[in-house]
Amino acid sequence: MLYEVxxxxxxxxxQEDNSQLYWRIESLYKSLDNLFGTQGLIxxxxxxxxxxxxxxxxxxxRLLALKKILYEDPTISMVEGQDIAEFLxxxxxxxxxxxxxxxxxxxxxxxxxxxxxxxxxxxxRDIQIQVLKEQNTSSENxxxxxxxxxxxxxxxxxxNRTALEVLRPSSxxxxxxxxxxxxxxxSKLNTPYPQHIILYGPPGVGKTTCARLAxxxxxxxxxxxxxxxxxxxxVDGSTLRWDPRExxxxxxxxxxxxIYQGAKKELADExxxxxxxxxxxxxxxxxxxxxxxxxxxxxxxxxxxKVLEDKRVFxxxxxxxxxxxxxxxxxKKIFEEGVPADFVLIGATTxxxxxxxxxxxxxxxxxxxxxxxxQQIINIVQMSARKLDIAIEPGVDTLIGNYxxxxxxxxxxxxxxxxxxxxxxxxxxxxxxxxxHVYEAVHYAxxxxxxxxxxxxxxxxxxxxxxxAYGFQGALIELExxxxxxxxxxEGSIRFNDTAGSMARDSVFNAASVLRKETGxxxxxxxxxxxxxxxxxxxxxxAGAAIYLAIWSAIKGFPIRQDVAVTGxxxxxxxxxxxxxxxxxxxxxxxxxxxxxxxxxxxxxxxxRATDDIEIIPIRLIHEAFPHIxxxxxxxxxxx
Numbered sequence: 313m314l315y316e317v318x319x320x321x322x323x324x325x326x327q328e329d330n331s332q333l334y335w336r337i338e339s340l341y342k343s344l345d346n347l348f349g350t351q352g353l354i355x356x357x358x359x360x361x362x363x364x365x366x367x368x369x370x371x372x373x374r375l376l377a378l379k380k381i382l383y384e385d386p387t388i389s390m391v392e393g394q395d396i397a398e399f400l401x402x403x404x405x406x407x408x409x410x411x412x413x414x415x416x417x418x419x420x421x422x423x424x425x426x427x428x429x430x431x432x433x434x435x436x437r438d439i440q441i442q443v444l445k446e447q448n449t450s451s452e453n454x455x456x457x458x459x460x461x462x463x464x465x466x467x468x469x470x471x472n473r474t475a476l477e478v479l480r481p482s483s484x485x486x487x488x489x490x491x492x493x494x495x496x497x498x499s500k501l502n503t504p505y506p507q508h509i510i511l512y513g514p515p516g517v518g519k520t521t522c523a524r525l526a527x528x529x530x531x532x533x534x535x536x537x538x539x540x541x542x543x544x545x546x547v548d549g550s551t552l553r554w555d556p557r558e559x560x561x562x563x564x565x566x567x568x569x570x571i572y573q574g575a576k577k578e579l580a581d582e583x584x585x586x587x588x589x590x591x592x593x594x595x596x597x598x599x600x601x602x603x604x605x606x607x608x609x610x611x612x613x614x615x616x617x618k619v620l621e622d623k624r625v626f627x628x629x630x631x632x633x634x635x636x637x638x639x640x641x642x643x644k645k646i647f648e649e650g651v652p653a654d655f656v657l658i659g660a661t662t663x664x665x666x667x668x669x670x671x672x673x674x675x676x677x678x679x680x681x682x683x684x685x686x687q688q689i690i691n692i693v694q695m696s697a698r699k700l701d702i703a704i705e706p707g708v709d710t711l712i713g714n715y716x717x718x719x720x721x722x723x724x725x726x727x728x729x730x731x732x733x734x735x736x737x738x739x740x741x742x743x744x745x746x747x748x749h750v751y752e753a754v755h756y757a758x759x760x761x762x763x764x765x766x767x768x769x770x771x772x773x774x775x776x777x778x779x780x781a782y783g784f785q786g787a788l789i790e791l792e793x794x795x796x797x798x799x800x801x802x803e804g805s806i807r808f809n810d811t812a813g814s815m816a817r818d819s820v821f822n823a824a825s826v827l828r829k830e831t832g833x834x835x836x837x838x839x840x841x842x843x844x845x846x847x848x849x850x851x852x853x854x855a856g857a858a859i860y861l862a863i864w865s866a867i868k869g870f871p872i873r874q875d876v877a878v879t880g881x882x883x884x885x886x887x888x889x890x891x892x893x894x895x896x897x898x899x900x901x902x903x904x905x906x907x908x909x910x911x912x913x914x915x916x917x918x919x920x921r922a923t924d925d926i927e928i929i930p931i932r933l934i935h936e937a938f939p940h941i942x943x944x945x946x947x948x949x950x951x952x
Contacts, residue, residue, distance in 0.1 A: 336400050514681075520603055729749040842863065
């Protein structure tokens, strides 16, 4: 090629300056020397079979060596007929590319080095921690070991379980008086379509224990939907509050601020929010039991309803950026898809159903736990005495039943009496609880009997028992009336408790109208005093029939049996209209020793199944009550 260049020069007669090509080649080699260093360039040329070519006097050899070094290929060769100037242009471009890449790499390395210098202390600390972990070293010292020993010593000291834990039912068969509620609860869980449930009832009758044991019972059935490891998550609704800042929410979960709320260190450093799952997610696949659900914050109740509908709980955070590639996949999944929360909700409450959110009630089956009768409490006391391995004097169980209305209170009173007996019976093989121990425990705890008014075998003129309901309990309303001839006929007066309530006062005037219609007696011919013994408020018209019968007895002089109770609203036509809370009223009548109870005929369909221990008489008209309330049993009573 060089021969061809020289011949072309002579042929054309042109004096081209070969020195320009020479210096361009020398410039490229000088750049290589600057790039790799003299020693580096020699080593690179030796590896690429270009060392001899570099020292050759032929331009073609030196160009070939240049090409091998720049492209790092020992097998490369020159292209025949290639123009030298164009070749040098290509090599210079390649050299510029190498220098540019080297500059970028140096700049990047410089920035990396700066970052390393900035993070040097942190990196060094992390490396030290890692090395310490690998060496299995410990940060224990004499002080930490002393504290550890103290904890171990504390673990060895125990006061044993409380007596109430020992007496707590361990099977559904030990829950007394709630057979219907237990059957309903099991049937609603052991189905392909288990329902959310609200349990109503007074405290201490077994709602929480029943819910705990019901899941274990259902798991034994082959066709149930709950797995053997299905969780039972329990929480007290009165402790759950809605945080408007949404910084914490143990029920539904929350998103922790990466800076201030304790996200993991690696997430906090990157500014990534961390979701903290709540109890609804822990209960996934099982039961979430909320005791005292009626005490929950209404806003939190609405949030929980949303979870019940979606069967998932969703989280939001202003710190979350869906396009941030540093966010772990599990956090992205939580923010974008939510967390499963498919569980059965069981809520227990001591409130009435009218106090529970209608939205909750519409989504839940409702089960009512019955207040306990005296006989059922007697059975509980006898069973608890066997568990405590103690003897009880005859009459102790009945005495405790007269002072308590639920199983928990009965067990507490028994345990208090047992403690007194134990301290008096040191050294004796058998501990016996007597009635004196119970009375002493009642005195110390200032316990009053729940039922002050009780039925008797007596008869009295102008006195009758109505019956009311409060909460889940029923109680007798003791009504008495006395009538005197008015000083001036037609100018008599009526005196009635001011605290009894407007509806009860209206019932007095209804009774006066019915009395005049049925008997011809004008109530204004009498000075009439009607009294609710105890001064209690009679809320509602259900005492109307009893008020009429008390007035009738006072005016006519007929004695009334004191083992009969009456409930029903009295219309001015003399009809006995239906009332509510019949279950609670019948229970209250039983506890007070009532033998016969008169109810509106329209309430017959509301009667509980088991009423063998009390006679229930339905009546439509008020005069149908006379044969059942008069003391001598004479049914031929003149209405005139």
